[in-house]
Amino acid sequence: MSHQPPISLWPDPNALGPVTDLYELTMIVGYLSSGMAGKQASFELFVRKMPPNRAYLVFAGLEQAVGDLLRLAFSPEQVEALRGWPMFRNVPGEVMDALAALRFEGDVWAIPEGTVVFPGETLLRVTAPLAQAQWVETYLVASLAYPTLVASKAARIVSVAGGRALLEYGARRGHGPHAGFLAARAAYIAGFAGTSLAEAARLLGIPASGTMAHSWVQAFPDEPSAFAAFARTFGGSSTLLVDTYDTLEGVRRAAAIEPPIPAIRIDSGDLDDLTRRARAILDESNRSSVKIMVSGDLDEQRIAALVEAGAPVDGFGVGTELITSRDAPAMGMVYKLVELDGEGKYKLSPAKKTYPMAKQVFRQRDADGRFAGDHVTRADEAAEGEPLLVPIVRGGRLVGPLPTLEAVRDRCREQLAALPDRLRPLDARPDYPITYSDRLEADARRLMDRVNRAGI
Amino acid sequence: MSHQPPISLWPDPNALGPVTDLYELTMIVGYLSSGMAGKQASFELFVRKMPPNRAYLVFAGLEQAVGDLLRLAFSPEQVEALRGWPMFRNVPGEVMDALAALRFEGDVWAIPEGTVVFPGETLLRVTAPLAQAQWVETYLVASLAYPTLVASKAARIVSVAGGRALLEYGARRGHGPHAGFLAARAAYIAGFAGTSLAEAARLLGIPASGTMAHSWVQAFPDEPSAFAAFARTFGGSSTLLVDTYDTLEGVRRAAAIEPPIPAIRIDSGDLDDLTRRARAILDESNRSSVKIMVSGDLDEQRIAALVEAGAPVDGFGVGTELITSRDAPAMGMVYKLVELDGEGKYKLSPAKKTYPMAKQVFRQRDADGRFAGDHVTRADEAAEGEPLLVPIVRGGRLVGPLPTLEAVRDRCREQLAALPDRLRPLDARPDYPITYSDRLEADARRLMDRVNRAGI
Numbered sequence: 085m086s087h088q089p090p091i092s093l094w095p096d097p098n099a100l101g102p103v104t105d106l107y108e109l110t111m112i113v114g115y116l117s118s119g120m121a122g123k124q125a126s127f128e129l130f131v132r133k134m135p136p137n138r139a140y141l142v143f144a145g146l147e148q149a150v151g152d153l154l155r156l157a158f159s160p161e162q163v164e165a166l167r168g169w170p171m172f173r174n175v176p177g178e179v180m181d182a183l184a185a186l187r188f189e190g191d192v193w194a195i196p197e198g199t200v201v202f203p204g205e206t207l208l209r210v211t212a213p214l215a216q217a218q219w220v221e222t223y224l225v226a227s228l229a230y231p232t233l234v235a236s237k238a239a240r241i242v243s244v245a246g247g248r249a250l251l252e253y254g255a256r257r258g259h260g261p262h263a264g265f266l267a268a269r270a271a272y273i274a275g276f277a278g279t280s281l282a283e284a285a286r287l288l289g290i291p292a293s294g295t296m297a298h299s300w301v302q303a304f305p306d307e308p309s310a311f312a313a314f315a316r317t318f319g320g321s322s323t324l325l326v327d328t329y330d331t332l333e334g335v336r337r338a339a340a341i342e343p344p345i346p347a348i349r350i351d352s353g354d355l356d357d358l359t360r361r362a363r364a365i366l367d368e369s370n371r372s373s374v375k376i377m378v379s380g381d382l383d384e385q386r387i388a389a390l391v392e393a394g395a396p397v398d399g400f401g402v403g404t405e406l407i408t409s410r411d412a413p414a415m416g417m418v419y420k421l422v423e424l425d426g427e428g429k430y431k432l433s434p435a436k437k438t439y440p441m442a443k444q445v446f447r448q449r450d451a452d453g454r455f456a457g458d459h460v461t462r463a464d465e466a467a468e469g470e471p472l473l474v475p476i477v478r479g480g481r482l483v484g485p486l487p488t489l490e491a492v493r494d495r496c497r498e499q500l501a502a503l504p505d506r507l508r509p510l511d512a513r514p515d516y517p518i519t520y521s522d523r524l525e526a527d528a529r530r531l532m533d534r535v536n537r538a539g540i
Numbered sequence: 541m542s543h544q545p546p547i548s549l550w551p552d553p554n555a556l557g558p559v560t561d562l563y564e565l566t567m568i569v570g571y572l573s574s575g576m577a578g579k580q581a582s583f584e585l586f587v588r589k590m591p592p593n594r595a596y597l598v599f600a601g602l603e604q605a606v607g608d609l610l611r612l613a614f615s616p617e618q619v620e621a622l623r624g625w626p627m628f629r630n631v632p633g634e635v636m637d638a639l640a641a642l643r644f645e646g647d648v649w650a651i652p653e654g655t656v657v658f659p660g661e662t663l664l665r666v667t668a669p670l671a672q673a674q675w676v677e678t679y680l681v682a683s684l685a686y687p688t689l690v691a692s693k694a695a696r697i698v699s700v701a702g703g704r705a706l707l708e709y710g711a712r713r714g715h716g717p718h719a720g721f722l723a724a725r726a727a728y729i730a731g732f733a734g735t736s737l738a739e740a741a742r743l744l745g746i747p748a749s750g751t752m753a754h755s756w757v758q759a760f761p762d763e764p765s766a767f768a769a770f771a772r773t774f775g776g777s778s779t780l781l782v783d784t785y786d787t788l789e790g791v792r793r794a795a796a797i798e799p800p801i802p803a804i805r806i807d808s809g810d811l812d813d814l815t816r817r818a819r820a821i822l823d824e825s826n827r828s829s830v831k832i833m834v835s836g837d838l839d840e841q842r843i844a845a846l847v848e849a850g851a852p853v854d855g856f857g858v859g860t861e862l863i864t865s866r867d868a869p870a871m872g873m874v875y876k877l878v879e880l881d882g883e884g885k886y887k888l889s890p891a892k893k894t895y896p897m898a899k900q901v902f903r904q905r906d907a908d909g910r911f912a913g914d915h916v917t918r919a920d921e922a923a924e925g926e927p928l929l930v931p932i933v934r935g936g937r938l939v940g941p942l943p944t945l946e947a948v949r950d951r952c953r954e955q956l957a958a959l960p961d962r963l964r965p966l967d968a969r970p971d972y973p974i975t976y977s978d979r980l981e982a983d984a985r986r987l988m989d990r991v992n993r994a995g996i
Contacts, residue, residue: 093718095551102738103720105711106750109738110774114752117773120759127755165742171750171777214759221753222737225712226720255561256681257870259715260722262549264559264682266715281678282558282565286621294562294627296570297677299583299877302885303576303670317573318566321627329991404870413869414713414860421755429758535785 090151090486091287093262097151101158101186102166104222110171112186112215116179121215126423126442129208129224131201135233135412139512140503142239142496143207144270145231146197147486149224150476156188156220188216189480193463193473195445196487198235198273198496200503202516205460206443206473214424221419229417230263231270233409237384238274239500241402243508244388249399251293253379254407255281267407272489273496280401288489293401295349295377301328308337315341323347323377326362335362339369347375347398355380356395363396377401383410384510428527439524440531445472454504457517465521546607546942547743549718553607557614557642558622560678566627568642568671572635577671582879582898585664585680587657591689591868595968596959598695598952599663600726601687602653603942605680606932612644612676644672645936649919649929651901652943654691654729654952656959658972661916662899662929670880677875685873686719687726689865693840694730695956697858699964700844705855707749709835710863711737723863728945729952736857744945749857751779751805751833758784764793771797779803779833782818791818795825803831803854811836812851819852833857839866840966884983895980896987901928910960913973921977 094100102109115121131141158166163184166172172180190212201207208224210217241250252271255264268279269288278291285292296314304310307329315322322345326334331353338348348366350358355378366374378390379401387400404410420438421429428440441462446469450456461467475483487495506512550556558565571577587597614622619640622628628636646668657663664680666673697706708727711720724735725744734747741748752770760766763785771778778801782790787809794804804822806814811834822830834846835857843856860866876894877885884896897918902925906912917923931939943951962968 092551093549095548095553097551100739102742103717104738105709105736106738106741106748107736107752108750110750111752111756114756114770114773115759118769120769123759125759162739162742166738169748171774174775175773218753218755222712223717226714226717229713230715230719253561256678256873257685258682259686259719259864259869261559261679261682262718263686263715280561280563282560282562282622283556283618285562286558286618292562292625294564294566296563296567297674299674299885300567300570302877303571303579303581303880313574313576314570317570317631318627319630408715408869410869413715413864413866417712421758424759429755 090147092152092155093148093265094152096159097155098157099159099162100152100156100223102162104219108219108221109166109183111218112183113172113175113179115215115218116182117175121182121213123214123425124211125214125217125421126209126211127217127221127419128206128422128443129228129417129419130206131203132416132418134203134514135415137411137510138236138240139507139514140236140239140516141201141232142235142274142499143195143199143201143232144197144235144273145228145266146194146476148266149227150192150482150486152223152227153188153192153220154477154480154482158184158186186215186219187480188212188220190216190477191475191479192477194476195472196474196492196495198492198499199472200455200499202458202514202518204518205445205458209442209463209473211442225417225419229415231266232417233412233415234267234270234406235274235496237406237409237412238271238276239496240384240510241387241406242275242500244384244391244510245400246391248391248397250276251399251401252276252279252281252406253401254403257404258407263407269489271406273492275493275497275500290489295323296325298325298328301325307334311337311341315345319343320346323349325349325351327352331358332361332365335365336369339366339371339374344371344373346373347377349377349379349401351378351380355397356390356393359395359397375399379403381405388510428531430528430531439520439528441524441527443524446470447472449502454502455516457519459519459521460524461521462523462527465523467521546603548608548611549604549721550608552615553611554613555615555618556608556612556679558618560675564675564677565622565639567674568639569628569631569635571671571674572638573631577638577669579670579881580667581670581673581877582665582667583673583677583875584662584878584899585684585873585875586662587659588872588874590659590970591871593867593966594692595963595970596692596695596972597657597688598691598730598955599651599655599657599688600653600691600729601684601722602650602932604722605683606648606938606942608679608683609644609648609676610933610936610938614640614642642671642675643936644668644676646672646933647931647935648933650932651928652930652948652951654948654955655928656911656955658914658970658974660974661901661914665898665919665929667898681873681875685871687722688873689868689871690723690726690862691730691952693862693865693868694727694732695952696840696966697843697862698731698956700840700847700966701856702847704847704853706732707855707857708732708735708737708862709857710859713860714863719863725945727862729948731949731953731956746945752781754781754784757781763790767793767797771801775799776802779805781805781807783808787814788817788821791821792825795822795827795830800827800829802829803833805833805835805857807834807836811853812846812849815851815853831855835859837861844966884987886984886987895976895984897980897983899980902926903928905958910958911972913975915975915977916980917977918979918983921979923977
């Protein structure tokens, strides 16, 4: 797929102004009223803490987040509605006019999609007039955290699948139908081969995968006639679901179809045992070419067990566990003010150490090209390694076309290949060195001293 | 809010045809090719098993699901894309034309939104030509499961909040920004007072709630000037966030503001201790009218603990735990063929007992009006109690206007009040009697016998 404008999933992508927490809007109105809206602010987005069962994250979601950001605006009826709300009713008309006229005209730097990232490092930085930079908080976090959760979960699944085909089958289990699109894209970035969600496949230009449901088989008088009808319609594309009645009998019936079908799917039962028996039946029936797909509440643990046991599975369909990132359905991704008119800012909280000032992240590699550690500096410092944050938006416009989905997926493949081995096991502890530059440490100390002294 | 057409969250609500799993489309093409597309089918939607930590569910999401269903169609470019996919490439043009022309023209019966429901009972039934009824599976499940999860979680929170205000604050933690809308609506149905998501509040006509972020306080030279600026802008609507630096010092500063502000918010720390100290400071400062809001990783357990301990909290903002239904982020909601041209159908699986034939659910109450048990019958049977499934769509059109959101919320309030006491504790076991009519049992036995005999 070539460089398309980012896909928007909204009825009117030019009316996303109030798709945000109300407090962003009250703060904007407050900044406008206090003459502070134009101060130059930098906010940074990062993950506070590694979610459970994760040793690395795959950053995803940037295309939708940035695409929507560039079109951020209020429709006239939205502004009209806001004017009538209790908290805005006494705000001077010219302030509400200024809110209505708001656009995002700032800069965005970000780590490219598909990059392996870690908590405590800046993933995205917005530099813009304070009102604009504040506006985008809710939408950016809502757009980036979920795809990152799904891509990170998908990467774990890819890591144990031993190269077998992985298909995202979760559409009906997503948190609303739109989540299916975001998940299909995130899973594809992390190495999945396709999705069952037809419209996601079409919009993204990625493979759609699907076979039949049990209802197909039930709709016919018996299984052989159901299989025959499907094969008549789809010929060489007919993957048959064999576990509606007796699974092995279903395999025998599928094996008897002429010309041979490409694959069968088993959706229930002891998959290790059933796939071995199915493989034997298929091979004895001169159907060595027929592949075996499995599905049904699969996650990385069950897939790893099947692969390690040597079960003859050619592909896995993964639904609920992936699309909900079930063992870690949320994470503490935050967006914090770090700099205002050149002055460092951060929330003082002993439990949540963060650093002021706009930052850059440098990734260092060892002699084998594996990730050795990340070094966080001020944005104006130089350091060894690859600077991960790159300019995406300048003055409210894309610096250049966003990478294609294939390019993002390629990047992710290279990134996952460069993971240190100790982070690969499913039960790996998060153990990746992140260091902060002396200047950042000094900035943090200076700010802490000032706050403590002034008792602000 | 009066009877509006259901809100759609899609760029083109008339192009949702492929927002479904590919296998629904392959099956439709197969049914069209096999001359079976017009057979009259009934599919039923139900939850297989109670999710963890739940003893009852609140059914929600029907308005969006049905609204989108009525407009279901393919755009010309969608059909063009499908024609080029490998599995459809050899399908005769007239079959693809028939797919392209598909509309939903069937009937839908459903339990009204806001009703307390249980696993094993029919929540919604579609009766339509087989191709149409199959088409809607993925979209219906994706639209109904998530709001039901959120409304069910919200009901638990409402049950322990002792009448204190509850606000849905989760927008940034939802699985993509659209989830925020669905969650705001579901939480409101279950008794929440409002949402932080401004656009959801506008579209739904419900209260928007929001204060300020820590970044507001940090943007000013000190906390007093930040508070003063906010109060200058918003006067009587100014809820001040007091925990950016020293929480109790923040409370003292908020208490000093003239005229008095309506509320403070505390977002971190030991909320039991801090709210008591804050209350004392406010009361000593002649600020008994100032309410105390709390937020920060709250769930029903933490809220129950604060309420039981008598912490002086006036309102709770609930985010991540609610919007992700974190302890139960998915559930086994399924949509199964139960009847085809008058003949009973169901998937035979010892672990998953279900019943064939179109069904009705009768709810029986005890002398106090509490729910005593549900009795599931064939749709053409009569029984004691309230029949829960009502006609919603007939021949592809709404039978009448859908209930307003306020009416749904009222129904939910009445439903929750009628819960048996044993289901109310947060750790209640799912223990609600559901029985099946003799005719259903006989239908199930007959079908099982026939399948076993025929070896299909």
